[in-house]
Amino acid sequence: YMVDRGVGVGEAFAGSYRMFTRSGWGFNIAMSAISLALTFLPIFVPYLGWVAGWFITPVVVAMITAAYIRQVDGKAHHPAEADGAMT
Numbered sequence: 001y002m003v004d005r006g007v008g009v010g011e012a013f014a015g016s017y018r019m020f021t022r023s024g025w026g027f028n029i030a031m032s033a034i035s036l037a038l039t040f041l042p043i044f045v046p047y048l049g050w051v052a053g054w055f056i057t058p059v060v061v062a063m064i065t066a067a068y069i070r071q072v073d074g075k076a077h078h079p080a081e082a083d084g085a086m087t
Contacts, residue, residue, distance in 0.1 A: 019071045031067050035060050 007015065020028060038060045042049035 023071050027067075031064070035064055038063075 038056055039053075042053040042056060045052065
């Protein structure tokens with residue numbers, strides 16, 4: 001929140017708190033549990049899990065980024081909206 005808004009530490013905590021309370025406990029806990037599970041499950045599969053982690057980690061990063069954008073904007077985006085296809 002500090003980087004994309006250019007605010008101080010106190011304002012950043014307040015903004016993060018507002019984002020958290022707007023989306024609620026359920027969404028944030030679910031996103032944390034899913035991202036942690038997807039990140040750590042490949043560790044328990046010898047050899048194949050290491051290779052699977054190469055492909056799973058970028059998906060988890062994209063998922064977390066999409067969740068952050070959803071919380072900042074307060075709405076979900078569809079990729080076609082960027083082109084103006086969905087009007």
